[in-house]
Amino acid sequence: MTTYSALTTLAGQDAARALSDALERMEPEPFGVGIFEIEDGLGRWEVAAYFHEAPDAIVLEILATAFGAKPFLVSDLPEVDWVAKVQRELHPVDAGRFFVFGSHDADKVPPGRVALQIEATMAFGTGHHSTTLGCLLAFDKLVTAGFRPGRVADIGCGTAVLAMAAAKVLPDALVLASDIDPVAVDVARANVAINGLDARIECLEAAGFDHRRLRAAAPYDLVFANILKGPLIELAPAMASHTQAGARVILSGLLVVQAESVIQAYATSGFRLQDRNDLGEWSALVLERA
Structure with missing residues (x-):
């Protein structure tokens, strides 16, 4: 049709x-x-x-x-089987210790890697986009340096790939994933189930931290927010009130030319830049709660 x-x-x-x-x-x-x-x-x-x-x-x-x-x-x-098309065109992604793949590439997971299976869906965050890749690499770097957060939130989780990465390498951490889009929440729950993480990750429909479960679990030691510049800036005060001293936030969804304005907004809310990774035209930021 x-x-x-x-x-x-x-x-x-x-x-x-x-x-x-x-x-x-x-x-x-x-x-x-x-x-x-x-x-x-x-x-x-x-x-x-x-x-x-x-x-x-x-x-x-x-x-x-x-x-x-x-x-x-x-x-x-024209009528296209978009899922089949995406599966043909999306190849596995290497992101530090993480290996992101679809079911059609399950036989390609290298030994010793943290496998994250993501299916072609309507939700953002397969790992192929530079913003998601940047967040995974930033998280991998933090873990390699010995950072072990006990409470993790993935705000604007999309497919929940970042929440799943945290749950896989932090076996004792509380991990919550939320998205404003109910379709994304359904997709996140499906991916969590595929990866056997049902008991580890709770998926919620919420705008920012506006959910009783997200508020009750605060303060967080690590927050992912891979969204857009405007929502990231709007989220800065709430990010400060829902994290504790020494917490890290990993932010992306922003262009390289937008990074400084986001850094400034978070500095005003009590965060300092710890690391930055620019991949092409996109930037991923790691900030520490002062």
């Missing part, structure tokens, strides 16, 4: 949300609508809608004009 996408960009999150709400009331009704911040420092957002039938071009033109958006780019998308 052929599906159709309609994409546009405009300035401001509020305008993007309003346009997405209007798209959901279209006829034919889209089966999916999403908004995404374009990480170019210009405050632009992308709005995307997906249809089983060709969308009404006139209605799209009216909506774009009404909300100050660029004209919609409409494309037809």
